[in-house]
Amino acid sequence: MLYQPTLQALRQLNLTAMAEALEEQALLPQAQDLPFEERLGLLLDRELSARDQRRLTRLLKLAHLKHHACVEDIDYRASRGLERARMRSLIQNTWIRQGQNLLITGATGTGKTWLACALGQQACRQGLSVRYLRLPRLFEELQTRHGDGSFGRYLNTLAKVELLILDDWGLAPMRGADVRDLLEIIDDRVNQKATLITSQLPVNHWHDYLGEPTVADAVLDRLLQSAHRLELKGESLRRHRDPDTTPKVDPS
Structure with a gap:
């Protein structure tokens, strides 16, 4: 899948943190040398971390x-x-x-x-x-x-x-x-x-x-x-x- 369609698909799926991480990877030459599985893992970690932070913010607001x-x-x-x-x-x-x-x-x-x-x-x-x-x-x-x-x-x-x-x-x-x-x-x-x-x-x-x-x-x-x-x-x-x-x- 091409780069821009991939970003668009991630945003349509509400995976905004993952899309941001992918954009950052594209600007880092050293990231291109990483195995696919490692790059994917970094993207998933960013998304999970962002979701955890949003959930914490929501819970603290309600508390x-x-x-x-x-x-x-x-x-x-x-x-x-x-x-x-x-x-x-x-x-x-x-x-x-x-x-x-x-x-x-x-x-x-x-x-x-x-x-x-x-x-x-x-x-x-x-x-x-x-x-x-x-x-x-x-x-x-x-x-x-x-x-x-x-x-x-x-x-x-x-x-x-x-x-x-x-x-x-x-x-x-x-x-x-x-x-x-x-x-x-x-x-x-x-x-x-x-x-x-x-x-x-x-x-x-x-x-x-x-x-x-x-x-x-x-x-x-x-x-x-x-x-x-x-x-x-x-x-x-x-x-x-x-x-x-x-x-x-x-x-x-």
């Missing part, structure tokens, strides 16, 4: 992560209570694929939200869908959805997300309707999809926070039965921020 955080920048200072071996296990994302949960607790400023976003970004890098939501904003959204009749569709959307991050659990009071809506969300995900929760409240205070005893029992039974727990310790990292440096952890 709405609060922080641009990555697991390579996790702060493992001993005072924080993070164990490298345990984090290596979580970073592999087996817990997400098995529909398990992760509960991150600790005082304000210890980096809960940042760590959650770093794990969310890592999940996106491995091709998993993620959605970050602050719990107070989620309840506002659910009230609106009840009013316009789209509540069921929204629940179905959340149920399909492979990692749902619920930030600021316990930050604001919950109404009875909020607790019941939360049960619907959690029930759709139990043993199927993973949920990550960050909270200043210790887990043993969550039952009182949820308020309605029967519904609280149901929510916590579903959340805790297959949950990993991380408790971040130490003083607020904001107090130790060096104004002349960029901290690895954006504490929140």
